[in-house]
Amino acid sequence: MRKEHCCDTMRARIAPVCDQHPDPWDCNKALMVYWPREDAYGIMNRIEGERMTSRIRFCRWCGDPKRDLSDARLDALEELGIDWATDPVPEDFQTDTWWRRRGL
Numbered sequence: 001m002r003k004e005h006c007c008d009t010m011r012a013r014i015a016p017v018c019d020q021h022p023d024p025w026d027c028n029k030a031l032m033v034y035w036p037r038e039d040a041y042g043i044m045n046r047i048e049g050e051r052m053t054s055r056i057r058f059c060r061w062c063g064d065p066k067r068d069l070s071d072a073r074l075d076a077l078e079e080l081g082i083d084w085a086t087d088p089v090p091e092d093f094q095t096d097t098w099w100r101r102r103g104l
């Protein structure tokens with residue numbers, strides 16, 4: 001299932017239309033990352049060749065609040081008796097399926 005992002009600017013900054021840079025990190029039009037698994041957004045920081053991201057709480061363009069389901073995901077795994085550090089993580093939990101199924 002595709003995520004509807006909050007605004008056109010966010011959409012363009014996550015997936016810029018660019019045929020020169022298959023890797024968004026190489027494209028200076030790409031500024032944001034979306035992680036479906038945690039329904040979280042981050043800003044791309046390119047510092048001296050390092051690729052780092054920091055999660056954001058609001059869209060910087062339209063102000064839409066953003067969440068981060070990392071903790072909820074680990075809690076849900078724990079409820080299923082799965083130790084995410086050592087057990088194989090079910091396929092649902094590797095994508096956005098787990099939180100969509102739970103109506104989160």
Ligand SMILES: [Zn+2]
Nearest residue numbers: 018021027028
């Ligand atoms: Zn580009």
Ligand SMILES: [Zn+2]
Nearest residue numbers: 006007059062
């Ligand atoms: Zn937005």
